[in-house]
Amino acid sequence: MSTTAPPAPLLPSNAVDSTGPITAADGTPLQTALSRATRKARIRAFLLVAPLLAFVVLTFVAPIGQMLWRSVSNDSFSANMPALTAWFAENEALGSDGGPEGDGIPGEDAFEALATDLKGARENRTAGIVGTRVNYDLSGTRSLFTKSARQARKLEAPFKAALLDVDEDWGDAELWSVMRSASRTYTGDFYLAALDMQRNVDGEIEAVPENRRIYVPLFVRTLWLSALIAGLCLLLAFPVAHLLARLPLRYSNILMIFVLLPFWTSLLVRTTSWMVMLQSQGVVNDLMVAVGIVGDDGRIQMMYNQAGTIIAMTHILLPFMILPLYSVMKTIPHDYVRAARSLGATPSTAFWRIYFPQTVPGIGAGVLLVFILAVGYYITPALVGGSSGQLISNLIAFHMQKSLNWSLAAALAALLLAGVMLLYWLYDRLIGIDNMKFG
Amino acid sequence: MSMLKLPAHASLGERVWHYTYLVICGLIFLFLISPILIVIPLSFNAEPYFTFTREMLTFNPDGYSMRWYDRILTFGMTAPDAVRDSSWWKDVWNNADWISAAKNSVIIGVFSTLLATALGTLAALGLSRPEMPYRRLIMGVLISPMIVPLIITATGLFFFYSATGLAHTYVGIIMAHATLGIPFVIITVTATLVGFDHSLTRAAQNLGATPFTVFRQIILPLILPGVISGALFAFVTSFDEVVVVLFIADFDQQTIPRQMWNGIREQISPTILSVATILVIFSILLLTTIELLRRRSERLRGLSPG
Numbered sequence: 001m002s003t004t005a006p007p008a009p010l011l012p013s014n015a016v017d018s019t020g021p022i023t024a025a026d027g028t029p030l031q032t033a034l035s036r037a038t039r040k041a042r043i044r045a046f047l048l049v050a051p052l053l054a055f056v057v058l059t060f061v062a063p064i065g066q067m068l069w070r071s072v073s074n075d076s077f078s079a080n081m082p083a084l085t086a087w088f089a090e091n092e093a094l095g096s097d098g099g100p101e102g103d104g105i106p107g108e109d110a111f112e113a114l115a116t117d118l119k120g121a122r123e124n125r126t127a128g129i130v131g132t133r134v135n136y137d138l139s140g141t142r143s144l145f146t147k148s149a150r151q152a153r154k155l156e157a158p159f160k161a162a163l164l165d166v167d168e169d170w171g172d173a174e175l176w177s178v179m180r181s182a183s184r185t186y187t188g189d190f191y192l193a194a195l196d197m198q199r200n201v202d203g204e205i206e207a208v209p210e211n212r213r214i215y216v217p218l219f220v221r222t223l224w225l226s227a228l229i230a231g232l233c234l235l236l237a238f239p240v241a242h243l244l245a246r247l248p249l250r251y252s253n254i255l256m257i258f259v260l261l262p263f264w265t266s267l268l269v270r271t272t273s274w275m276v277m278l279q280s281q282g283v284v285n286d287l288m289v290a291v292g293i294v295g296d297d298g299r300i301q302m303m304y305n306q307a308g309t310i311i312a313m314t315h316i317l318l319p320f321m322i323l324p325l326y327s328v329m330k331t332i333p334h335d336y337v338r339a340a341r342s343l344g345a346t347p348s349t350a351f352w353r354i355y356f357p358q359t360v361p362g363i364g365a366g367v368l369l370v371f372i373l374a375v376g377y378y379i380t381p382a383l384v385g386g387s388s389g390q391l392i393s394n395l396i397a398f399h400m401q402k403s404l405n406w407s408l409a410a411a412l413a414a415l416l417l418a419g420v421m422l423l424y425w426l427y428d429r430l431i432g433i434d435n436m437k438f439g
Numbered sequence: 440m441s442m443l444k445l446p447a448h449a450s451l452g453e454r455v456w457h458y459t460y461l462v463i464c465g466l467i468f469l470f471l472i473s474p475i476l477i478v479i480p481l482s483f484n485a486e487p488y489f490t491f492t493r494e495m496l497t498f499n500p501d502g503y504s505m506r507w508y509d510r511i512l513t514f515g516m517t518a519p520d521a522v523r524d525s526s527w528w529k530d531v532w533n534n535a536d537w538i539s540a541a542k543n544s545v546i547i548g549v550f551s552t553l554l555a556t557a558l559g560t561l562a563a564l565g566l567s568r569p570e571m572p573y574r575r576l577i578m579g580v581l582i583s584p585m586i587v588p589l590i591i592t593a594t595g596l597f598f599f600y601s602a603t604g605l606a607h608t609y610v611g612i613i614m615a616h617a618t619l620g621i622p623f624v625i626i627t628v629t630a631t632l633v634g635f636d637h638s639l640t641r642a643a644q645n646l647g648a649t650p651f652t653v654f655r656q657i658i659l660p661l662i663l664p665g666v667i668s669g670a671l672f673a674f675v676t677s678f679d680e681v682v683v684v685l686f687i688a689d690f691d692q693q694t695i696p697r698q699m700w701n702g703i704r705e706q707i708s709p710t711i712l713s714v715a716t717i718l719v720i721f722s723i724l725l726l727t728t729i730e731l732l733r734r735r736s737e738r739l740r741g742l743s744p745g
Contacts, residue, residue, distance in 0.1 A: 041570040048565030049577060052558040052621065059618040060584050063595030070598055236467050243464045257726070258468045264722040264729075265475055266679045268699045269715040273474035275703065276481060276489040276712065283477060286490050315474060347453060376588020378682055383703055393590040400594055400686070410598075413591045424586045428575075433582050436626055 064417070071190055071410035076133040077182040080126040083113035085183040104173030104201055111160040111170075118152035121145070136405050137178045137189070137198070144169050177201045190411035215395070215412065222392045225309065226374035230321075230367045232314045237321035237366060238359075244322075245329035263319035271380050274312040278303040278384070304386030312380050317373055321366035328362030365431045372423045376416065392416055475719055482507055482712040489709065507713040511537045514710065537714065540698040547609065547694065548677040551616035555673040558617070559624030560666050564658070566625065567632040578625075585622035592619070593686035600687050607689035615683050620673025627672065631665030631736055664736030668729050675725065 024033035078085045087110050100107040121127040131145030148166050155162045163170045181189055181199055192198060192205060196213040200206050207213075240259070244252045262270065277283045280299045288294050302308060332355065340350040378393035385394070392412065399409035427433065445457055485504040486492050494502025513519035515536030521527050531538060565571055566578055584592065596615050597606070605611035643653045659666075681696040688697070695714070702711050 038570060041568070042572050045565045045568040045571040048568075049562045049571070052562035052581065053577060055554075055558055055614075056581055056584070056618060056621065059596075059614045060592065061580065063599035064587070064591065065595075066598045066602065067591070067595040236470070239460060239464050240467050243461075255468065258472045260726055260730075261722065262471050262475055264675065264726045266696065266715075266718045266722070268679070268681065268696045268703075269478070269718050270474055272699065272703060272711055272715050273478050275707070277474060277477060279489055281488070281490055283490055315470065318471060347456075372586060376590060378588070378590045379700070383700075393588055396590050396594060400597065406598075409594060413594050416588060417591050420587060420591075424579075424583065428579060433578060434629065436582075 067410045068414050070407055071414045072188060073186050074133065074190070074407040075185045076129045077179070078185045080121055080124070080130050081114075081117040081183065082120075083116045084110065084179070087113040088180050088183045105171055105176060108158055108160050110176075111163055112157070114170075115152065115155045115159040115163060118145075118149045118155070122149040122152045132404070134175075134178055134182050136193070136408065137182065138175060141169070141175060141178075144175075173201050177203065190407045191415070193408055194411040194415055215392075218390070218392050218395055219415070222375055225306070225313075225389075225391065226371050229310060229313050229317060229374050230370040232310070233318050233321040233370050234363060234367055236314070236318055237325050238363075241322050241325035241329050241362070244326050245332070246334070259319050259322050262315070263323075267316065267379060270316050271312055271383050274308070274315065275303060275384055278308055278311065303384050304389075306385070306389040308384035308386065309381045309389030309391070312384050313374060313377060316380060317370045320369050320373060324365040324369065325359065325362040328359055328365070332358045361431070365427075365435075368423060368427045368431070369436075372420060372427065375420060375423075478712045478715045479719065482709065482716040484709055484712075487709055489707075489712070507709045510708070510710045511535070511713055511717075515539075536693065537695070537698060537710075540693040540695045543692060544678055544694040544696075547612050547616055548674050550609075550613045551620060551677045552670050552674040554613065554617035555620035555624050556666060556670040559621045559669060559673075560628050560662070562621075563625050563628035563632065563662075567629050567635070581625055582622045584618050589619075589680075589682040593683045596683060597686045606687050607692070609692070612684060612688055612692065615687065616677035616680055617673070619680060619683070620676045623672035623676060624666070624669035627669035628662055628665045631662045635661065661739060664732040664739070668732050671725055671729060675722075 021029040021031070024030050026033070087106075091106070091110070118127070121130060127145045127149035128142070131142035134145065135142040144167055148163065148170075151166050155166075169175060177199065181187065181203075189199070194215050196208050196216045197205055198208050244255055244259075247255065275282075279285070280301060280303075282303075284302065285294070285299045289296050289299065294300060302311065336354050336358075337350050340354045341347070345353065375391075376393055377391055378397060381389050381391045382394050382397070385391070393416070396409050396412050396416070399405045399412065445454060449457070480495070481489060481491070483503045483505070484492065484495065485502055485506065492502050496502075512531045512535050516530050516534050518527070518530060521530070533539075562581065566574060566581075571577075592615075596611075600606035600611050605614070639657050640653050643657050648656065679696055681694070681700050684692070684694055684697050685700070688694075693701075695718075699711055699714060702708065
């Protein structure tokens with residue numbers, strides 16, 4: 001807290017005339033004393049931050065680092081199928097016309113390694129793990145591994161014939177190409193999968209058939225819905241923020257409760273409320289039937305679809321748009337608009353030419369913040385979104401909890417993270433994270 | 440609602456637009472507040488419906504009941520139908536699902552808040568010093584838990600905690616929630632330090648105060664409103680957090696939001712609405728506290744005339 005270096009003495013009036021460097025009270029040159037004091041102050045400031053920085057590195061940076069690591073490394077094949085992994089490493093890619101018979105199927109030595117590994121997998125009960133890994137890239141193969149491992153003990157040379165006898169799927173060139181890429185512990189294949197791409201039999205990268213593309217369309221949908229929600233929030237927030245900024249403080253403080261109460265209310269409570277309101281037997285539909293907008297048999301499905309996600313998320317994120325807009329609008333003097341009007345501008349000219357340009361920093365801050373938050377939403381789409389209202393986060397959760405393809409989940413999360421970090425950087429450049437405020 | 444005065448010379452068109460504008464604003468305020476308020480009357484529904492029954496709309500007392508609030512206590516009890524004496528309440532305290540979820544939420548919330556507030560305040564003091572090196576970068580890292588989607592944080596923590604043995608532990612959840620609360624503490628405390636008059640601390644030092652005394656007597660009273668509102672933000676963040684809990688907590692480490700999440704996904708019952716009502720009242724109290732703190736802080740720092 002205190003500066004230990006003594007304060008620099010006032011310069012004597014003849015300092016300019018004196019020869020040699022200006023010195024501090026203890027005789028050291030002033031420049032040295034000053035830089036030493038500055039260094040101490042820097043270290044002291046850093047030491048105050050250090051405990052928290054260490055904590056955040058431990059509980060946030062390291063976990064995300066580990067997730068990124070997961071997205072490029074997966075040893076479930078190489079750790080459990082050592083012999084075949086070694087064979088793949090020693091033998092270059094076969095290609096669709098490779099192998100002794102030119103059909104993309106390797107020869108006896110590869111099958112011997114496969115049989116050895118299947119015996120090992122049988123003993124260590126790891127056939128399921130390997131099968132699951134290969135199954136990510138070629139569906140229906142998990143049972144091939146578990147079934148063959150069960151019969152592994154009976155396998156005898158010639159192994160190629162023996163294994164083809166167990167299941168003729170072992171003679172599938174695509175399976176061998178998939179196993180080869182699965183045998184690499186460090187791989188970018190999960191990023192390929194996350195971008196709806198795959199390696200073909202010859203090891204070339206290609207887009208998956210259009211009807212099997214899942215992730216790119218979902219990324220597009222996430223971006224599009226987030227942009228739509230940010231746009232809707234802006235549309236709703238602008239008039240309200242303008243009103244709050246123009247009203248005398250004693251009124252605007254009361255109306256501010258309408259903005260801050262939702263902001264402080266649990267996300268799950270707000271999502272639950274929307275589920276209650278949007279149900280086909282819910283309040284909104286009841287109201288519309290009572291007023292006569294729709295008939296009792298024509299109740300509108302507003303939940304478990306995209307509409308549900310859009311309505312609920314717009315409501316939940318609206319305060320994040322109102323608050324930055326309000327804080328910018330509050331600083332805009334009304335005199336400018338009045339001056340424009342008195343110089344003959346129509347109300348709309350005065351608004352668009354004078355008032356609106358001054359609100360742009362608030363619009364930028366609000367739109368970016370809402371967009372960043374919307375892109376990563378999980379809870380609300382999961383509860384009210386049905387299948388058409390799911391966002392990319394929901395698919396990450398699916399791969400983490402249901403399909404257990406953790407590396408793919410990590411790759412999808414890494415892509416999402418890259419996007420969010422880019423927006424975060426942009427936000428810091430344009431608005432500055434220091435300027436973020438609540439309430 | 441003519442709090443915004445129109446000039447006397449306003450044309451008819453301007454008047455029409457002015458009132459249209461006020462109506463639009465009113466509708467937007469309605470959109471903001473109605474989902475929060477609607478759960479309150481519905482939680483007293485006598486029927487297991489999520490809409491107003493005819494009895495409710497005609498204010499017939501038969502349409503209303505406390506049954507869903509009762510259900511908060513009885514759900515999960517071993518003997519819910521027993522006589523309501525002290526052993527019944529003991530059963531509630533020990534076995535009711537919502538009560539044990541509330542206990543978990545409070546324990547996790549309190550400890551993560553303490554951790555976040557202590558570390559965050561200290562760091563904010565360092566970050567608001569002009570000599571702080573790499574200020575922008577470090578600030579960016581410390582604020583990022585608020586920006587990074589929860590699903591990503593949860594995924595990372597799942598891998599990290601599985602590898603380090605912190606999965607399924609209270610310590611693990613508390614640390615994760617503290618991380619999520621830290622950005623709020625930093626932002627609110629840094630905000631109270633803006634315009635902080637450093638000559639106050641120098642004066643205290645000149646008068647012979649130790650660094651600790653300076654902190655306790657000069658700095659802390661001035662930043663206390665920011666510290667408390669940061670702590671409240673951190674607590675609410677933890678109290679409302681469900682994604683990380685879903686990924687790293689053990690099955691029996693239920694919290695209130697997790698219990699709500701399960702309830703909504705499995706079979707939604709009006710009990711959820713009564714819990715929601717309690718949480719809404721809770722957030723009204725919080726909002727009031729924050730507002731009082733904000734005014735006190737502005738008065739202390741001389742930003743507004745009280």
